[in-house]
Amino acid sequence: MIHSMNPDVDKFIERASKWQDVMAQLRKISLDCGLTERIKWGKPCYSFKGSNIAIIQPFKASCAFMFFKGTLLNDAENILEPPGKNSRVARRAVFTDAQEVTEAHSTLKAYIYEAIEVEKAGLEVKLEKNPEPVPEELQVKLDENPKLKAAFEALTPGRQRGYILYFSDAKQSKTRERRVEKYIPKILDGKGFHDR
Secondary structure (H helix, E strand, O other): HHHHHHHHHHHHHOOOOOHHHHHHHHHHHHHHHOOOEEEEEOEEEEEEEEEEEEEEEEOOOOOEEEEEHHHOOOOOOOOOOOOOOOOOOOOEEOOOOHHHHHHHHHHHHHHHHHHHHHHHHOOOOOOOOOOOOOOHHHHHHHHHOHHHHHHHOOOOOHHHHHHHHHHHHOOOHHHHHHHHHHHHHHOOOOOOOOOO
């Protein structure tokens, strides 16, 4: 069953300077599996009954097909990788030409159907709540300012983790202090590190 093509995705692929053939194949595979497409986060996103399944991510050197709950997939063919060093849930297949997508066609379909079953079953990834330690520079500010502490604790675990990773990434204490100071207003506004 092929779901209808979204004209916004047509435009996205037509305007792309690279990976048009790869994206067209990934799109067809997704639609053939009964997924609904739309542009989300500026990229073609595929969902099942409102739940995000996968997203096409064109980059300079490659084009990826990322499964939002990729860690819950079996990945028998070992084609999925984390999108970044701090990724805990998503996994993606990376392609550098259309032939690779053709070769992975049946595997991708199987993975999409498996991802749909994950959604139907209501499975969620069990994550430790912020396994990274809170940097001392942030902890000092949280202890000094109860309003800041309440605002930080009200953030989602993912937003808290985003700040912790960013602050901790600085090698020197002075840099960590500056980073914490700079983002206090954003934390007080209830926004995450990547929010605008």
